[in-house]
Amino acid sequence: MTRRSLSLSRGGRRPLSLRARLMLVGVIGVALALLVGGTAFYGALTFAVDRTLDNEALASAQEVAALVDADQLPNPVPVSGAQVVQVVDAEHRVVGGSATADRLVPLLRAPELARAVAGEAVVIPGSRAALSTPLRVRAVAAGPSNAPVSVLVALPVGDVLASRAALRRGLLILFPLVLAAMAAVAWRVIGSTLRPVEELRVGAERISGTSRAERLAVPAASDEIQALAVTLNRMLDRLADSRARQRSFVADAAHELRSPLASIRTQLEVAERLKEGGSLPAELLIDVDRLARLVEDLLLLARVDADTRGPARQDRLEVADLLAEVAASQTGSRVPVTVRTQGEPQLVGDRDELRRACQNLVDNAVRHATSAVEVEAVLADDEVRLVVRDDGPGLSADERERVFERFTRLDDARGRSLGGTGLGLPIARELVTRAGGTLSFADAPPPWSLQAVVTLPRPTSS
Incomplete structure (x- = not known):
């Protein structure tokens, strides 16, 4: 509270x-x-x-x-x-x-x-x-x-x-x-x-705080309010500089980690193929994969934070094809993933970003589901809703917003054992927001326990 x-x-x-x-x-x-x-x-x-x-x-x-x-x-x-x-x-x-x-x-x-x-x-x-x-x-x-x-x-x-x-x-x-x-x-x-x-x-x-171009209008009168506006603008400049340095550090650090991680992966894969080191290479590859995903997530967040404009590409997407691609990536996962679509919904946006957002939501649902995950695309008057449902333990009302904070894991021990980094859901919301949509969790109808709802605007007919 x-x-x-x-x-x-x-x-x-x-x-x-x-x-x-x-x-x-x-x-x-x-x-x-x-x-x-x-x-x-x-x-x-x-x-x-x-x-x-x-x-x-x-x-x-x-x-x-x-x-x-x-x-x-x-x-x-x-x-x-x-x-x-x-x-x-x-x-x-x-x-x-x-x-x-x-x-x-x-x-x-x-x-x-x-x-x-x-x-x-x-x-x-x-x-x-x-x-x-x-x-x-x-x-x-x-x-x-x-x-x-x-x-x-x-x-x-x-x-x-x-x-x-x-x-x-x-x-x-x-x-x-x-x-x-x-x-x-x-x-x-x-x-x-x-x-x-x-x-x-x-x-x-x-003001989003990410751009130096956005600042408060300074009144013409020379009074306390003008002094307050000038002081706030200076504070925003310092915050923007700090955020820029932070983004640059995260991006540089993640970028520099890519090469040694790739080298370590290659050496571990060679050692595993040559049967050197027993089971150690296979065990280390799991941690290297998790570290590589974390580096990629940090790079993506750094790019998202640095760019306050809309997606770079505006592709017309068939929602059914997008969801089928996401479901195909879950072949052999611990629970089955089914896809349902109503009609032939389409979207306009960056295909890679929207696929990544849906992929993160499905990965999260699979990670916590008990027996199944369902992905559904629903057409509305002027929007398309993508719903990802699972039958896991669910989330309480106060947890449904907290999970979108970066590096938040409601169960740290379970999150680490299942490979979660606490960045998948924040990245999904950032990408959905860039596409002009919204992402939130809500109650799901039985037998499901929780559903993630993505709302995106329908493309105008051309």
């Missing part, structure tokens, strides 16, 4: 993309800023309006208190605008007031009056003054110490409260709209900002 799949299985959900995470962080930040800013604005506006009302009420109350102190309180008390004024004595009786005030019942009850005289603004229902809107009341003490009174000044605040409610509703509607608009803008801006990064990712995924 890869690290990515492990994290997904633990979390149970797919992680958000970088674009989504950046937008989420930005939207949350803007939402918090709007919330704090809106709350501060509403609070400051409320404080300023309340302070203006209180200052107006206190100024009027102090003017009336000055008239009380001078024993010049008129009846009724003159007021400005919609103010309501009452003068209440120590017995909680109304001793004076404006024309709009009740002369019998004080606006404030005793506890409320005590709080108002102490400097607190008290909001009361407007019904106490026969009004439909609430009143904000401020009070000051006045009169001599032996006959103290309280001057109450009330201002209607219905319009103020309605304005505050409208402001709250407006903020609750406006802020989400602003947030949604900013989220849409942020999504587009972040997307355009990350587009060069996505282009680099797509380009890096497309």
